Amino acid sequence: MELLKSLYWRHATKKMNGAVVPESQVNQIIKAAIMAPTSSGLQPFEMILVKNKAFKERIYNEAAQQTQILDCSHLLIFAAWDQYTEARLDSVFDNMEAIRELPKGTMDDFKNSILLNFAPWDLERQFQHAARQAYIAFGMAIAAAAELKVDATPMEGFDNAILDELLGLREKGLRSVTLLPLGYRDEEHDWLAPLKKVRFPIEKMLNVIE
Numbered sequence: 001m002e003l004l005k006s007l008y009w010r011h012a013t014k015k016m017n018g019a020v021v022p023e024s025q026v027n028q029i030i031k032a033a034i035m036a037p038t039s040s041g042l043q044p045f046e047m048i049l050v051k052n053k054a055f056k057e058r059i060y061n062e063a064a065q066q067t068q069i070l071d072c073s074h075l076l077i078f079a080a081w082d083q084y085t086e087a088r089l090d091s092v093f094d095n096m097e098a099i100r101e102l103p104k105g106t107m108d109d110f111k112n113s114i115l116l117n118f119a120p121w122d123l124e125r126q127f128q129h130a131a132r133q134a135y136i137a138f139g140m141a142i143a144a145a146a147e148l149k150v151d152a153t154p155m156e157g158f159d160n161a162i163l164d165e166l167l168g169l170r171e172k173g174l175r176s177v178t179l180l181p182l183g184y185r186d187e188e189h190d191w192l193a194p195l196k197k198v199r200f201p202i203e204k205m206l207n208v209i210e
Contacts, residue, residue, distance in 0.1 A: 003143060008197060010146035013153045015190040016071035016183035025148045026074050026182060032144030033078075036137035040114055042092055044084065045134035046174060048167060050075040058166060063158035063179065072153075072181030077167070078138050079174040080130035084118045088173075127175055134177045141180055155179040 030047060038044065050056055051074055060069040069075060081088060093107040118126060138154070145152040156178055163169075163176045185193050 003147065006146035006149075007143065009149070010142070010152070011192050011197060013068060013151040013181075013183070013185045013190055014192045015186040016068050016073075016151060016153075016181065017186040018071050019073065019184045021073040021150050021182050021184070025150055028148060029141050029144045029150065029182065030076070033076075033137040033141040036140040038133040038136060039129070040110075041096065042084075042089070042114075042130075042133065043137075044081040044088070044130035045137060045177070046079050046172075047137075048077040048079060050077065055166075059158070059163060059179075062162045062166070063155065066153075066155060066157065068153045068155075068181040068183070069179070071186070072183040074182045076141065076180040076182060077163070077176060078134045078178045078180070079164075079167075079169050079176050080127060080134045082130075082170070082173050082175050083123050083126045084115070084121075084130070085173075086115060089115060131175075131177045138178050138180065145180075145182060150182055151185045153181050155181070 026049070030049070033047060034043070050059065053070075056069055056072075056075055059075065060066070063069055089111050093111045094104075096102075097104055097106055121129070142152050142154060158176075158179060160176050164174075167176070169176060187193055
């Protein structure tokens with residue numbers, strides 16, 4: 001299985017060498033994230049791709065000065081919806097009906113049942129639900145990068161509120177969730193690169209009910 005080989009190859013790269021990842025490969029990684037499964041097909045997140053060096057420096061200062069942000073080729077930011085609104089669900093199901101060539105309103109019953117389900121939730125619970133969907137896409141992006149032999153470093157260690165302000169996310173109804181620097185490992189200075197990958201064996205991780 002090629003995916004497993006790629007996942008054995010990858011690690012959370014600690015030092016990148018600044019080399020540029022081809023745009024075609026970055027686009028493939030982003031498309032993999034877009035293809036990720038999400039609850040009811042809602043895709044309640046957006047991605048921001050940062051190439052600008054000066055902007056990466058601003059983010060670096062609010063992200064524990066993790067050098068991968070400066071040395072990466074592209075910085076991919078995942079931001080989740082801050083709430084589920086009727087307008088947002090309309091856009092989801094209007095798009096679904098259009099792509100599947102269904103009569104307008106075909107999905108109304110399903111859409112309304114989702115709205116009814118979300119109605120009792122406070123805004124924080126709505127955001128946390130959306131954030132979990134973003135994490136699924138985040139994982140897909142990491143796996144896609146590994147298949148392309150592009151290094152990636154999953155990151156949460158940043159000031160979400162400041163990043164949201166830098167990117168103007170709150171005005172767009174979004175909140176930042178994770179960062180994913182994309183680039184290539186600096187073999188000489190990446191202390192993790194030569195070490196063995198550490199994972200528990202399947203017997204430790206899997207419980208079987210027969």
